[in-house]
Amino acid sequence: MKQANERTIRPQGKMTHSSHWGAFSGEWVNDQLVISPHPIDPDPNPIIQNFPEALRHKARIAKPMVRRGWLEHGPGPSDRRGRDGFVEMEWDEVLDLLAGELKRVKDRRGPQAVFGGSYGWSSAGRFHHAQSQVHRFLNFALGGYVRSVNSYSAGASTVIIPRILGDYEDMTRRNIGWDEVVEHCDLVVAFGGMNTKNSRVAGGGISKHTEHGDMIAVSKRGGEFVLVSPLKTDLPDEVNQDWLQAMPGSDVALMLALAHTLVMDGTHDRAFIDRCSVGFDEFETYLMGRSDGQPKDAAWAAPITGLSADVILKLARRLPGKRVLFTVAHSLQRARHGEQPVWMSAVLATMLGQIGLPGGGFGYALGAIANYGRRYNAVPIAGLPQGKNGVADFIPVARISDMLLNPNGPFDYNGKRMAYPDIKLVYWAGGNPFHHHQDINRLRSAFAQIDTLVVHELAWTATARHADIVLPVTMSLEREDIGSAQTDPLMVAMHQMAEPFGEARNDYDIFSGLAERLGKGAEFTEGRTAREWLQYLYKTTYDGLVAGGHEAPDFETFWANGEVLLPQKPLDGGTLRAFVNDPENNRLPTPSGKVEIFSSTIAGFNYADCPGHPAWLPPLDVPTAETPLHLVANQPASRLHSQLDFGGHSAAEKRRGREVARMHPKDADAREIKDGDIIKLFNERGACLASVVVTEDVMAGVIQLPTGAYYDPEDINDDKPLCVHGNPNVLTRDVGTSSLAQGCTGQLTVVQVEKFTGNLPPIQAFDPPVPVERPQPPRLEAAE
Template sequence: MSAEVAATTEFRPHSSHWGVFTAAMRDGELLVRPHPGDPDPNDIIQNFPSALRHPARIAQPMVRRGWLERGPGPDRRRGRDEFVPMAWDAVLDLLGGELQRIRDSHGPAGVFGGSYGWSSAGRFHHAQSQIHRFLNCAFGGYVASVNSYSSGAASVIVPYILGTYEELTKHNVTWDQVAAHSDVVLAFGGMALKNAMVAGGGISEHVERGAMQAARGRGCDFILVGPLRSDLPEEAGAEWVANIPGTDTALMLALVHTLVAEGLHDQAFLDRYTVGWPVFERYLLGEADGQPKDADWAAPITGVSADAIRSLARRLHGRRVLVTVAHALQRAEHGEQPVWMGAVLAAALGQIGLPGGGYGYALGAIGYYGRRANAVPGPTLPQGRNRHGDFIPVARIADMLLNPGAAYRYKGQTRTYPDVRLVYWAGGNPFHHHQDLNRLREAFARLDTLVVHELAWTATARHADIVLPATMTLEREDIGYSSHDPLMVAMHRIADPYGEARDDYDIFAALSRRLGAEDAFTEGRSSRDWLCHLYARTQQALREAGLPAPDFDAFWAAGGLRLPQAPDDGGPWRAFREDPEANPVPTPSGRIEIFSETIAAYGEASCPGHPAWLPPEEVPGAATPLHLVANQPATRLHSQLDFGAHSVAAKHRGREVASLHPVDAAARGIADGDIIRLFNGRGACLAAVRLTTDIRPGVVQLATGAWYDPENPEDDRPLCVHGNPNVLTRDAGTSALAQGCTGQLTVVEMERFNGNLPPIRAFEPPMAG
């Protein structure tokens, strides 16, 4: 044990996306404690102790045998082949040569810089920043991705209709305002604590549960619209409107129709702060297409009675109402529509810009929404400039690899998929977040080379040609920082690296040397030098504000620094309400765009010029009569540390647990605790069963993140025995406007699994030759 790590018998500070904590190594065991100032700590930190030295960790560099023996090129053996261990110098020489081959033959257009993932709360060892810096500084650029799987539709549509996405989500209604001012919180898709308890860069104070409890105690009514009662915590005391999944836009239309028909809408607000209402109103009232979007029309679509819809609309009038729309709603076909329609409902109520009222898009979707911003900047690793410039919407990676040269539409443009030969991934696991995994397997088989940095044998690592073992966050130093959490954390190293694992930075520095660009990548700095350099930005901002600004050594010794925060003044939306002429929102008109001439001019049938009900292509039918909701897990962040004890304890008989209503179970002879087979035309997976009445009949819920575990990898469509729902989900864009991910909803059938139960091998290292 090194002298540095031996000292960690004392608890030292560290951080993760799911919470700040302290940790120590004692008698070879890792101990973790939540941050003492956290009123509602997240138990996901308890995945660390068992994960640190788990056999699923990658101990040394590995190269896939087929790639090593036959060289780069398309190969359907990816994900099925054995691996050959190699020494670091040898594998880095090999990879450096392959990168030079790609650069010489195809240029930056031949490489896709994947690395979509959270990986580390530390701002220096943030894998996505590291790989992008490497490809920019040492390789000359790369094919990039834009947007995210979480908010792919919303982040595209919001700038057209509401302005800056960051301002809407981060500088708008806060949890303090909800606790003090909201009379009604109408939550489409809910605000599940499992989502809000996670924040990029770390979080020291989980405040959501307490804020909802305080608001409820003051008399605020929480109304949850969605198929899962658990999408609001018990403390909210929510009324549950259990609509059919994917029908929220129709329900919102009917609510607005009732407000308009009964003269309950705020016409003065619409006249002053919006554009396009008359065009939308013609559609709403049926003057444009002959079909009024009233409660009677919406009832059979949504599964909510017409009387209940009209009653809900009337309850909203004259009260301080906050309309929220969860990320989940826009991760589905036509996902732009509920985002847009939520804004229209809030505008019709006239509450936008008031404390605790208006439109809190994605409030509760992530931990730094609904909080005050820090008043000084934090550390950010510069990524350099991508001189290549080509990109794809992030969820279209399989389309790109399967269809090089094909045209697609995005934000009103016709673009062309590049011909990528090498994918370089660090800090992410597409076999968690991408859809239709059998199609993704086929796409990865088309590559010349797939390179992965990973700390453990995820399915992505198993499909790679070159696998480089990366350190876990506990095995390195860093600075934890979130733009909306006041505690900047000195993340001390707690444990020695596992096996031969190296930091991403050290791997990329060594590769940069082989490409003749080491100085451009490292700027002559060690990891500790970079931490000092990045900290200086915050230190200088504190000095300029006349605040205490300790030097780096003092910050490190103290374990952290509490930063000043900006006032909770409502941000640009409060200013817009007070004076829309002086403080316009950054849309083409400077107003909220209920009808967008820009979007209408694109001529996309999948996203017209105003919000509309567009029936989905996939609906329950005879072969697949059930909706599947593939939402985020509660015991891990995405798929990270799925092998940790906290995550494993939530499984049953080793499988991920699916929730379903007793009515649906009884119709199929399924009992609580059974193993079921979920299937559709794309694939099948096993899951354990939990029966509950807190789910709408006709709906199955299965969280994402269980590591993909094919029973027979040789099959084209193997059964996933572990419970990964993305073998079932559809790989298609939300619309031609945004091309976002549609992985939240699909349709399935299920049956009781009566065969011999296959073993779980997801956490076992693959064969090594």
């Protein structure tokens, strides 16, 4: 066996590569990997500097491992997951074992008893994309799997937008372009902000980070920004901004008060409303208080938002007569009733007659991710074909704990009454639910219910530590791939920069071996090696270049050059602009063919938590004497989600090894907390430690702690152990946004905070488990 820390001769010269946070090159200098951003990138993302130290970090997994209790007692529910020791195994033995377990579950329960867990951020490569690999394998080898739909980032918006406007991708990726905002926009009202730490990330890769510069260009032209957020850093300091410190979760109340003022002043565009929307009369009845006796005016919104009525009125009266763009960050709909701010912002844009205009109107998630607001490539980009899923069952992605804890239990989703499937085996490849899922202690209980949890992972995440079978996989630097996104013109040859760590294998080789054991090897591989798959996928783009009369390098030339620049199409506003220009002949794909201010369809679902028009619905979590502070659990700046949390850049941004929280001086002084102290955040669901920065960039009454620090329980045998590293999802509530979308609500909760004065527990999140002896003899059948 090659030792995990053994060095070998490295490739000479610079090698191209790509990631979700940028294109880059790498070169070995004195046995150290040096990463350099692509020279065309005006604002490189420093997250790429996580790679060098992560490559051979102690947190990497070197050999296949199997939980001792699973070997000893056989497959079945167990509260020992996450608490048990692991036995090292050789690859052939563990693949035989896993193939047998997959066959057992399929034969006894069918593929509908298998959940194909994964998440799409695993790799920028089009081939070694873990989600595509695991789904292809389960389709070909088992005949299907229970899938998830939507995302943790946009669970509510992906359901509500098609109901009120049309196709989600069209409305978010083609509706508003940054070049048009720079040229035309007078006023951007950014609900939840447009933090460039978010727009530095793009699914599939990004070659030029331009959002920061685009915002500065708007400002230099005279355009203005209004930030509505509890966090000042949600817009760059360089742009013209008015920071409205609104209470977390109060955005809909502010939007309603703006709409009320427009109606009272008579500055709403009634002709546009009548021409391009339906249901305004029903909504106006609610807005003006005729249905419930409460006008949604500025005086009503003031105590809810924490803003004065004068500030609200002043903002409302800045809107008419300008090219106005309303943006809503992903963060706003990652909360209870998250459908409402998305819906209400579209209504505001419609009321002003701005919807569909160049650089104005409705810009959901613009600035939340670099794929939005950019031109599309004029040639196709292929992904790995996944085959046909023979299982119809699915769940909204954020409802995994509900599914595992309530097999066959009913739930509502998007107008349907459904039942959770009865899952016996979870196969997870790509993703770390102990980062992105809420109420981690509940998630631990959920994973204890199944027979078997299989995890492909490059490092000892908490998900891997809770698995029964752990298979070590390569990092993207340890394999070849093609990096590309539909909204970025640079296609990158991702050259292998290092040999695999220990005995790690890529997902394709693992699944090929399993498929062969299950009699489906030829179907899964189609007779191709990994390199031959890259050539196959590239041919789609090559053929598109040839058909369009563009320069078309063959695969060998592309691979040698390291990249190819693809032609792009201009953004044209998509279906929304076409509709506004000609509503009769370019109807929207909604029941009315127009913007649905009131949706009779949604009203017909009779959901108390999502009525037929946008409305103010009080939040589930409100400050109390026991939990007086709002917690904002947003995305980190030093890594993508929890990826490579042990990398150099991520580690350097922590203090005393802990994740960093930020709180206002007033709240810190009341608790005798000083900058740099270690604090404890807690509520009824759990507790965690963090370092603290005391700053006026966070509004009073709020504490902010980003997600992504590896879950690190002080004593895993406790039911609610203290996370010593700073994972806020021990605190967040695991409920859906509403019965309509069942999206993630992990952005907001309430907590108490105190200075931590005890002995500081060590960080152990990155320490690999010490292998234990296997039981004699192992029991490999399930206890039925």
